[in-house]
Amino acid sequence: MTREEIEAVLGAELHQIAPDIEIDDIDRQEDLRDEFDIDSMDFQNLVGALSKRLGIPMPEADYGEMGSFDAMLDYLTAHAG
Numbered sequence: 847m848t849r850e851e852i853e854a855v856l857g858a859e860l861h862q863i864a865p866d867i868e869i870d871d872i873d874r875q876e877d878l879r880d881e882f883d884i885d886s887m888d889f890q891n892l893v894g895a896l897s898k899r900l901g902i903p904m905p906e907a908d909y910g911e912m913g914s915f916d917a918m919l920d921y922l923t924a925h926a927g
Contacts, residue, residue: 852900852922856915859895863888874916902926 847855857869864882873881879889893912897904902925904912912918 847900847926849919849923852926853919855899856896856919856922859892859899860915862895863892872915875914877913878915878918879913896922900926 860867860878861869864884867882878884878892879886884892889909893904893909896902896918900922902922904921904925908921912921
């Protein structure tokens with residue numbers, strides 16, 4: 847998958863968790879949980895959905911690498927191999 851395709855998947859899955867989020871309005875460096883008041887369960891649901899949809903293992907030990915939109919996109923792109 848290309849980075850653009852992964853970005854579209856990330857945006858779609860994020861929209862499932864928080865439908866009021868406008869992807870164009872995201873501060874791509876801000877922590878997603880803080881910016882959109884996503885609790886830990888929603889974050890786990892997001893990670894689980896992305897892992898399943900993209901076929902990428904995303905262990906809890908790596909959650910620190912996935913805080914912002916750009917960080918999550920970088921992580922997914924690096925592991926989409």
